Amino acid sequence: MSDFNFGGSQISRNEIFQMIIRVSLASVVTYFSVKWMMKQIDPTSKNKRKAKIRAEEQLKRLAKGSNFELKTQTLNDYELMIASHLVVPDDIPISWKDIAGLDSVIQELRESVVLPVRHRDLFNQSKLWEAPKGVLLHGPPGCGKTLIAKATAKEAGMRFINLDVAMLTDKWYGESQKLASAVFSLAVKLEPCIVFIDEIDSFLRNRSTNDHEATAMMKTQFMMMWDGLSTRAGSTVIVMGATNRPQDLDKAILRRMPAQFHIGLPTDAQRLQILKLVLELENISESVDFNRLSKLTKGFSGSDLREMCRNASVYRMRQFMRDNESAINAAENTEEFHDATSSDLLAISMEDMLRSYERMKESKKHTQNLFVENHIELD
Template identity: 50%
Template sequence: MSRQEVTVKLLSTLLGLATSCAITYFGVRWLVNAMDPTHREKKAARKKAEELLRQVGVEDVKLSDYELCIAANIVDTLTINMTWDDIGGLDSVIEEIKESVILPFRERQLFSDSVLLQPPKGVLLYGPPGCGKTMLAKATAKATGAKFINLQVSSLVDKWYGESQKRAEAVFSLAMKLQPTIIFIDEIDSFLRSRSSNDHEATAMIKTQFMSFWDGLITDPKCHVMIMGATNRPKDVDAAILRRMPCMFHVGLPGKAQREKILKIIMQKEKIGDDVNFSQLAEATEEFSGSDLRETCRIAAINRIREYLVSRENSVDQSHRQAEDRQITMSDLTLAVGKMRQTKLSAIRAPMPIEAD
């Protein structure tokens, strides 16, 4: 066999091996993607992330696949309609947030020479549910003009070993590339609860990785990244996390004057009768949260529609006029307060489910 024939045979063998390896690689890759039920969701999340980045004005930043997965949680602050005027009864908390969080966050050049006046790298909003913690976080993000990452814990979880830790790292690397950035974690106690020996290994590693990179933010004075959490169970949050969130704001149940202001804000765009007495309603809604007050007003508005529908069946000719003239009256709101209070009492008195042995 001549040298030329040997060379041709060797090249054909190498070409065959390369083709076989390529087919095997792409075949295995296709098989893995086909077996992954979340493959399409991940692909859609990447497209969503790229679109969101364009909306917030980020175009020339190169992101990894892990960072793109986290970028799907970005919220465009221009689409946030929440302002300080929409939050009633929390004037003292709002003033503290403006002074200790927003001012040093927006006017960093005024405090560049002071270490003590740097914006906090961790902020915790805690208090009973339905009192406006999430609303405060949204209004803070809009006021600071920062990029807002509403972090969903599910976006950190992956079935492959070690991938969750890489995603936890991507949270901070993405925030650093987009800074100034606010990372918001709602119900932070469900993610960063107190560690114990019963924790799953993967969960423990995610928490450790998250806190490790969080420390990197604290030690870097030029970093414009802040983590904001909200919880109604602060005692369940890990002590090491609470140490990293020194700036805490208690968002409690509104008092009478606060409830009156909240009711006026909720009803300001509704048709209400002249007999509506907000002071009397505030007195009758003791221990109601802001969410409870909104639900109370919604029940009153539904009662107005219910009566209109009944009257329309009885008198078709006057139905249009009745729909325009009918206002939310004090009797509607009083009835709604009674229904809401009964609902709250029923929920408290509901028997706990008995677990089977």
């Protein structure tokens, strides 16, 4: 056995091999120890595991009852993060019949988005007939923009990615761009697909020199991938955004969203339709005058009208509880009590609706006054 002389000391070949083995083992242990520590330190590691489980569940449910199949093994980690926000069309509880007062917008969306997706063989004969790559829904809050997006995905039978913009931000440099790219690479694999971004102005607002470098790069990557879809023939991926402030959107984004729909405050006739739809299955008395309520509620949004009806129903229940407190305490688990709750005593009256209207009116007036005062102070 040969020896080696290092600095005057003799080292055998076996000792060298043992030294190499010890160094190698120490390196391996150190590597996996550091890797484990990084996972424990990283607050997003747990969320990533949950996202993967959620993505697997959604893709399995998406495959049921259809010939579509996309295995999670074909997706990278970034696509799995995005897939965790996938919504199966059958799980969307909203359809066109659940939206009142927006018949003209629904008809235009049906003709420009739904039909080209459902009948792609017919509409693919001309590129001018294809569905738009971007759809923008803008208008005051509470007027049904998000409902329209969900109903469009439901009626068209498209997969729906409800994109959480906060998920695209990552503390590691370059990760946000990869997540932005994964949005479109996944959408192409899932097509036909709608990528919905609520409050899109908070993400793709006007670019300026004051933007953080990571944010600017993420926006640029998102727009580059979005434009790249147009070069792929037959791609059916639609980016749909909703905003209350379209003026804050970057001009490059507005160019990529040629189909723009203004969802304004409902008119008298539209408010009448909304009130009838909201109270369609509710217990209401004959005293409720829908025409009068629709004229009184000028300036109310669809969500305001629904909240007004909900408050009126709560008022009626509270009054019933007060008037029948002793009887309810004595027989709250009997059939008599359940029969009483379904009687005309709980029918929403016109008085309840007017009381709720007055409260909503005062609340809106107070909110508007605060907004004006804050605006004056800022000026």
